[in-house]
Amino acid sequence: MLSAVVVAFSMYSRIPMPRIEWTEENMKYAVCFFPWIGAVIGGVEIGVWYLCGLLKMGEFFRTAALTVIPVLVTGGIHLDGFLDTVDARSSHQDRERKLEILKDSHIGAFALIGCAVYFLLSVAGWSEVDEAILPVAAVSFFLSRSYSGLAVVAFRQARKKGMLASFAEQAHKKRVKAVMIVYLALASVFLVWLSPLYGTAAAAAALAVFGYYRYFSYREFGGVTGDLAGYFLQLCELAMILVPAILERLVSIL
Incomplete structure (x- = not known):
């Protein structure tokens, strides 16, 4: 299990980890520890929030x-996939061409535009976060990765090769799926407990995006890839x- 933790954190974060050999055995449950990178990010977010207040x-x-x-914390690995996907979807080409664009290491104008829009919206969102929403925002990093982990073992793969396909192939699908469902249930209940209104809204938003993820990935790409994730x-x-x-x-206005 410790090897699985190292594999997950080595792949999806910049947190220093010991060097180990990636084998079929230690990749079997690596996806189970992917959401815990989100827990680290959420903890850092809360710590920085209060540190900025103290300073x-x-x-x-x-x-x-x-x-x-x-x-x-992640080294931008997920943002890289976001930019590649923006380029692919903005091309309005057929499925095969979109998959080729995902593999292209270069970025186009639409990726740059998408990146600018994303960070502007992110800054706008974080500027509105107060102490009531902060815990909800922190849990979002764990919940989003739980959904992503579930998709790895539950969704169809667009390619037979690639990093995501490798994790999906090596994973013990039934057990990983069960763990992800437990994570999702616990994180969603925790959100509602933190804030019945805002926590429920955040959980509903995550579920809606997850449904949209499956819809467009199947329709436009034939399944999921690491970039789409x-x-x-x-x-x-x-x-x-x-x-x-x-x-x-809206509540404050009403």
Whole structure:
């Protein structure tokens, strides 16, 4: 199990891990520990929030720090998938051509535009986060990765080769799926317990994005890939911040 933790954190984070050989055995349950990277990110977000308060940093500094923490912890691996997917979907080409664009290491104009829009919306969302929404936003990183882990073992793969396909092939599907469902149930209940209104809104937003992920990935790509998984993760985390923040403003107006 410790080897599975190392594989998960080595692949999907920049957190230093010991070097080990990736074998079929230690990759079997690696996906089970993917959501715990989200737990680390959520913990760092909360810590930085209160640290900025203690140091009396300005709101913009705090917002910028909270926005870039996920990228710093993960090394941008999911953002890379987001950019590749934006390029592919914006091409309006056939399925095979879109899959080729996903593999292209270069980025196009639409990826740059998508990146700018994403970070603007992320900054806007984090600027509206207060102490009532902060715990909900922190849990979003765990919940989004639980959905992503479930998709690895439950969704059809668009390619037979690739990093995501390798994890899916090596994973013990039934056990990993069961673990992900337990994670999803616990995280969703925890969100509602934290805030019946905002937690429920965040959980509903995550579920909606997950459904959209399956719909467009099957329709446009024939299944999921590592890049599409990154695209989903970025959208899911953004939605789980924006929806509660907007809802809080609506409640305050009403």
